Amino acid sequence: MAYKITAEKLDALLKALCEGRKLICLEQANDQLHLVRADGWSPEKHTLGAYRPVEPLKSLVFQPREFLGSLTDDTEVAGGKEVIVVGAKNCDLSALRIHDYVFLSDPVDPYYKAARERTILVSCDCTDAREVCFCTAVNEQPYAKKGFDVNLSETSKGYVVESGSEKGEKLLKSAGALLEPADEAILKERDQKRADMAKKVADLAASKGLKAGQDYQAAIKKSEESDLWDDFSKDCVECGACNYVCCTCHCFLLADGMVEGKAPGRVKQWDSCLHLNFARVAGGANPRKHRSERLHNRFDKKFNFFPQVLKTYACDGCGRCAEACTGKIDIRDVLKRALDEV
Amino acid sequence: MKSDPYKAVAAKVESVVDETPTIKTFRFKPVEPIPFKAGQFVELSVPGYGEAPFTPSSSPAISDHMEITIMRAGTLTERIHTLKAGDDVGIRGPLGQPYPLDKYKGKEVLIVGGGVGLAPLRALLFGLFQEIDAYKKIILRYGARTPSDLVYRDAVSKAWDKKQLDVMLSVDKRDESWKGNEGVVTTILEKGKLSCDPKNGVAVVCGPPIMMKFATLKVLELGYAPENIYLSMEKNMSCGIGKCGHCRIGPYYACKDGPVFAYAQIQNESKIWD
Numbered sequence A: 001m002a003y004k005i006t007a008e009k010l011d012a013l014l015k016a017l018c019e020g021r022k023l024i025c026l027e028q029a030n031d032q033l034h035l036v037r038a039d040g041w042s043p044e045k046h047t048l049g050a051y052r053p054v055e056p057l058k059s060l061v062f063q064p065r066e067f068l069g070s071l072t073d074d075t076e077v078a079g080g081k082e083v084i085v086v087g088a089k090n091c092d093l094s095a096l097r098i099h100d101y102v103f104l105s106d107p108v109d110p111y112y113k114a115a116r117e118r119t120i121l122v123s124c125d126c127t128d129a130r131e132v133c134f135c136t137a138v139n140e141q142p143y144a145k146k147g148f149d150v151n152l153s154e155t156s157k158g159y160v161v162e163s164g165s166e167k168g169e170k171l172l173k174s175a176g177a178l179l180e181p182a183d184e185a186i187l188k189e190r191d192q193k194r195a196d197m198a199k200k201v202a203d204l205a206a207s208k209g210l211k212a213g214q215d216y217q218a219a220i221k222k223s224e225e226s227d228l229w230d231d232f233s234k235d236c237v238e239c240g241a242c243n244y245v246c247c248t249c250h251c252f253l254l255a256d257g258m259v260e261g262k263a264p265g266r267v268k269q270w271d272s273c274l275h276l277n278f279a280r281v282a283g284g285a286n287p288r289k290h291r292s293e294r295l296h297n298r299f300d301k302k303f304n305f306f307p308q309v310l311k312t313y314a315c316d317g318c319g320r321c322a323e324a325c326t327g328k329i330d331i332r333d334v335l336k337r338a339l340d341e342v
Numbered sequence B: 001m002k003s004d005p006y007k008a009v010a011a012k013v014e015s016v017v018d019e020t021p022t023i024k025t026f027r028f029k030p031v032e033p034i035p036f037k038a039g040q041f042v043e044l045s046v047p048g049y050g051e052a053p054f055t056p057s058s059s060p061a062i063s064d065h066m067e068i069t070i071m072r073a074g075t076l077t078e079r080i081h082t083l084k085a086g087d088d089v090g091i092r093g094p095l096g097q098p099y100p101l102d103k104y105k106g107k108e109v110l111i112v113g114g115g116v117g118l119a120p121l122r123a124l125l126f127g128l129f130q131e132i133d134a135y136k137k138i139i140l141r142y143g144a145r146t147p148s149d150l151v152y153r154d155a156v157s158k159a160w161d162k163k164q165l166d167v168m169l170s171v172d173k174r175d176e177s178w179k180g181n182e183g184v185v186t187t188i189l190e191k192g193k194l195s196c197d198p199k200n201g202v203a204v205v206c207g208p209p210i211m212m213k214f215a216t217l218k219v220l221e222l223g224y225a226p227e228n229i230y231l232s233m234e235k236n237m238s239c240g241i242g243k244c245g246h247c248r249i250g251p252y253y254a255c256k257d258g259p260v261f262a263y264a265q266i267q268n269e270s271k272i273w274d
Helices: A007-018 A090-104 A110-118 A166-174 A184-206 A216-222 A228-233 A241-245 A291-310 A320-324 A331-341 B075-080 B115-130 B155-162 B185-189 B209-222
Strands: A002-005 A022-029 A032-038 A065-067 A083-088 A119-124 A150-155 A158-163 A252-259 A263-270 B009-020 B023-030 B041-046 B050-054 B066-071 B088-095 B108-114 B137-144 B166-171 B201-206 B229-232 B260-262
Touching: A002 A007, A007 A083, A007 A119, A007 A158, A090 A110, A090 A119, A090 A291, A110 A119, A119 A166, A150 A166, A150 A184, A158 A166, A158 A184, A216 A291, A216 A331, A228 A291, A228 A331, A241 A320, A252 B050, A291 A331, A320 A331, B023 B088, B041 B066, B041 B075, B050 B066, B050 B075, B050 B088, B066 B075, B066 B115, B108 B115, B108 B185, B108 B209, B115 B137, B115 B201, B115 B209, B137 B185, B166 B185, B185 B209, B201 B209, B209 B229
Parallel strands: A022 A083, A083 A119, A119 A150, B108 B137, B108 B201, B137 B166, B201 B229
Antiparallel strands: A002 A158, A022 A032, A065 A263, A150 A158, A252 A263, B009 B023, B009 B088, B023 B066, B041 B050, B041 B088, B229 B260
16 A cells, blocks of 8 residues: 655654664765664664665675574574664665575575564665666666565655555554555656666666666576686685675575684574685585686576576676675676677 | 574484594484485584584484494594594484485496495495395495495495395405405496496496596496486585575585486586586
């Protein structure tokens, strides 16, 4: 159901939604947005954000480093206090389809499940794009069609407020006094703004030679023996930043150690497929000894593996990897070259 | 398997057998039974040190004990080799897909093993023994580097004799004690040393990567169809349940879709032998 709310009342709505919950929202710092923890919604400090933040949304449900307790305890994972995220963008929201597939398929990862269930997602349409954004070229768009509990769309007449889940609908009902039903005029303006924004991103992607509907899977499949991986991997320093900031990357390592130097415990932590030992086995065999093979593997996983198992690319065009790469490897240049070589 | 798939069943080391200078067989007693099928693997952990995948080498008919044969090959196995009776470990599993024994019934089963790769094949042999009359014939061809690298020489060879298996062993390099064949394992897959019926049989291969490659090429040459050749693939498996991403082979994860694959499934994927 779509509602509308005036800009003046929006803060009251957000404050009401955040009441009694842990808040994660966006804060501007220099020319970037950051995902931050906050005590409550503050319009002076926080913003809905024109585009996605530096930190990927996945980090809230699939933590960089999560302590799983002792090796043999099988205690139920506690639900914990509800978390509300305000300002999530479509690239990040949509990316959770990858994590849902990985962590919720049998056998279920109870840590992910609990985190997902306690998290309320309030998304909003992008109102600007970063230079590296190319979501439209990987069949996404700069606004959410699904995956949110509540979505906000800014217009000149206030905000369109939409629920995308039962949880979201309930939340909006509880704040009903602040909302009015959305009228045709505001919905029309929202649709126009969305179309304008999609065009802006499409133009940015086109400036790098990428556009919607291109067959990246065929290109990456065919590229395995190409020199392109040698060429691009010359600049890779195996830092793993591309994996860590990626909204879809899900690889991790189950590690054991002594917690606080005392009891043995188990940790689940992000891993990077660019690291030399990622696929190495004891005894030394390694199917991806060369950096070029590992870089190819990263693209193969995103643009060939996931289309086979889930009929989707595991890339939402957030462009974070291009911004984070120490060697300035730009995913758009890699894709373009692979496409050109088909 | 626990409801938290990252957690292990506590177990204790009951006994340790030295198989070769670098290989030991550990017998574990878990606090609860761990039923498994031949070819499935477990993640064995040393609390506080780490975890790695191994395939049990004991009979799948026994679930209250488990034997695992482990070669010293890295940091964790180095640590495992220091374990003594009474020490604590964790066992997570069983994980992955077993040998599809139903598909082997009524057929001849050719088993080709190399080095410590005989460990999962020992569990397979025990599995086959449970219904030995269901299979036309069981042939074992096993090779190791030297006579002292052959595992299970005493215990299993007696069982082999009793079950009247067609067994032949080979060593890459003989010493004065060795009266048998000298040469890599493919030399005992040659005519005159092997009589088999590839059209009505399956071949099972397990061993180090290089042996897997040449043994598979050899059984293909003998006439076994790619869908009748079964490989147990060794990959870096961390979570063991298809989530952590380490052990991918094309569209598969070795831990979830394997470790047992028909060669036909993976023959077109790149670098399967590395």
